[in-house]
Every structure is written in structure tokens, then in C-alpha cells.
Amino acid sequence: MSGVIVTGPPKAAIEDVDALARFGVATVGEAMGRTGLLGTGIRPVQQGVRVAGTAVTVLSWPGDNLMIHAAVEQCAPGDLLVVTTTSPCTDGLFGELFATALQRRGVRGLVSNAGIRDTRELRAMGFPAWARAVSAQGSVKATGGSVNVPVAVDGQVIHPGDVILADDDGVVVVPRRRAREVVAASEAREEKEARTRAAFLDGQLGLDRYGLREKLERLGVEYRTYEEYAAGEEA
Incomplete structure (x- = not known):
């Protein structure tokens, strides 16, 4: 599998991201006309946390976290990492060490369409995470993939730089170009x-x-x- 790492994609304005963080996922989804919600299978590993950030997307091979390592370099303060795989995967592709590296770079959290592990440590260090599965199963670093390309999760297309909002109710994606409009609709x-x-x-x-x-x-x-x-x- 070949791939591409896209550098410097446009992102939603951080003031709009922070404004959206004031609202719950349910409110924002309703404000967008009941769109943008990821499926019910992606659940938080903690409770009582709401976070919003700009998406850095990862498309990996199942059971392989090589491209997450590549994505860390592309992350900046205010980002939120979104990981998905080319076919279903529940292996623990992400854990405490990745979270440590991302937290150092100002990344606000993780949404994974695959599995994560070290959940106790993630909660202790205050790194918010939402995932399809929790699994101690490890991974390899052997296959190419892509970073900062459009990905699909539960029928929702996520572009790099879109706003990802996540809380106890789930996850919603707000298209980058609609962020300010959705802030106003959510306030109303x-x-x-x-x-x-x-x-x-x-x-x-x-x-x-x-x-x-x-x-x-x-x-x-x-x-x-x-x-x-x-x-x-x-x-």
C-alpha cells in the first residue's frame, strides 16, 4: 500500500473551534440538521470530558500503526488526531506513549475508528480518547498509508482541518468551511x-x-x- 503525507492543510479558525467546544455534540448535530454524527460504536474511555480540535487524519493498514507515528510530526496545538484503517480493525493501535508525544505537541485528543489500549494511563494523564474498541493487542510498523487525506468514519467524510467535537454522547464532525455558521446555529x-x-x-x-x-x-x-x-x- 502506497500513500501520501500532506503537509500544511488549511484548518478551521481556532476561535471557531473553541466556540464549538462550548456546546454538546447533540446540540451541534441538531444545529447542522442532524448531520455529522459518527456512529454509536465510537465511545469515550473517560467520562465528563468535552473537547474540540482540528482534524489531523490518518489512514492506516489494519494492525499497523506506522502512519500514526508519521502523523505525530504533522500535529500542532489545537489539533485532534483521527485514526481509521482501510478495513475493520480492533487492535490497540494507540496507547500511552503516543498520547505522551501528542500531549507534548498540544494535541487535544484522539478519535479512533480502530482500537486503543492503556486506557487507565490515558485517563490518568488527562488525554481524552474515543475509540471503536479497547484492546491490548499490539501492532506492527510495516505498511504505508496516508496522513491528512479525507477519510470516512461511519459514513461521515472527515477532511483534514475539519472540526471534531467529542463528549460523552459521541463524536460529530463540522466541516471547516461551516464552522462559524455552525457556531451561530448552535448558539441559537x-x-x-x-x-x-x-x-x-x-x-x-x-x-x-x-x-x-x-x-x-x-x-x-x-x-x-x-x-x-x-x-x-x-x-
């Missing part, structure tokens, strides 16, 4: 949710706030007392 959604939260605290029901009673009626959903329902069952 949070403001709307704040008004709804206040209404619920005041006792309003979602049925009334969202006009759902009329929808239930249109769908033919009926209200019956217990006695009426029980009588119908016995008939």
Missing part, C-alpha cells in the same frame, strides 16, 4: 432550549409547548379512562 439552538427549559420548570408540558395534542388527535390517538379501556378489552 441553546437559546431556544433555555427558553423551553424555563417553561418546563414553570410547569408547562411538551404536549402544549410543541402543539402535540393536535398531532395526537390527527393521528387518531384517543384518551380513555381506565374503566373505558378495561371495558373495551373485555368486550
Whole structure:
């Protein structure tokens, strides 16, 4: 397998990246029209952490982490490493030593479509990671791949320099060119949710706030007392 290492790709503005980090993955996904979410199989190895960074992408051969070593050199402060493989792989391609090197370079975290290991050490050193699997199985360094090329994870295309936002709910990708627009849309959604939260605290029901009673009626959903329902069952 031949490959390419692309240097100096354009990145989303760091102020937009940091602004997106104020919002949850669910909020940002909704603000983009329910797009950009990676699948439910990629889970955090820690809890209570939210991080956003600009993607440095890695395309590796299964069971081989050579290109992660190559990618470390391309990482800079504010980046987030995204690792995927040419076919499914759950081997532990990433661990504490990689995290140490990346943390030294100001990298904010890792999202891996493969496996990771040393999860206890990752949590202890405060390096956030999300992965498809946790596995002690090691890897080799034998096959070429690519760095900073478009990759696909769970049907979502991630370009180098896109914004990756990850928290306890999962991972979402925000295209680099849309970052500022999505910040504004996320702010608007949070403001709307704040008004709804206040209404619920005041006792309003979602049925009334969202006009759902009329929808239930249109769908033919009926209200019956217990006695009426029980009588119908016995008939």
C-alpha cells in the first residue's frame, strides 16, 4: 500500500473551534440538521470530558500503526488526531506513549475508528480518547498509508482541518468551511432550549409547548379512562 503525507492543510479558525467546544455534540448535530454524527460504536474511555480540535487524519493498514507515528510530526496545538484503517480493525493501535508525544505537541485528543489500549494511563494523564474498541493487542510498523487525506468514519467524510467535537454522547464532525455558521446555529439552538427549559420548570408540558395534542388527535390517538379501556378489552 502506497500513500501520501500532506503537509500544511488549511484548518478551521481556532476561535471557531473553541466556540464549538462550548456546546454538546447533540446540540451541534441538531444545529447542522442532524448531520455529522459518527456512529454509536465510537465511545469515550473517560467520562465528563468535552473537547474540540482540528482534524489531523490518518489512514492506516489494519494492525499497523506506522502512519500514526508519521502523523505525530504533522500535529500542532489545537489539533485532534483521527485514526481509521482501510478495513475493520480492533487492535490497540494507540496507547500511552503516543498520547505522551501528542500531549507534548498540544494535541487535544484522539478519535479512533480502530482500537486503543492503556486506557487507565490515558485517563490518568488527562488525554481524552474515543475509540471503536479497547484492546491490548499490539501492532506492527510495516505498511504505508496516508496522513491528512479525507477519510470516512461511519459514513461521515472527515477532511483534514475539519472540526471534531467529542463528549460523552459521541463524536460529530463540522466541516471547516461551516464552522462559524455552525457556531451561530448552535448558539441559537441553546437559546431556544433555555427558553423551553424555563417553561418546563414553570410547569408547562411538551404536549402544549410543541402543539402535540393536535398531532395526537390527527393521528387518531384517543384518551380513555381506565374503566373505558378495561371495558373495551373485555368486550
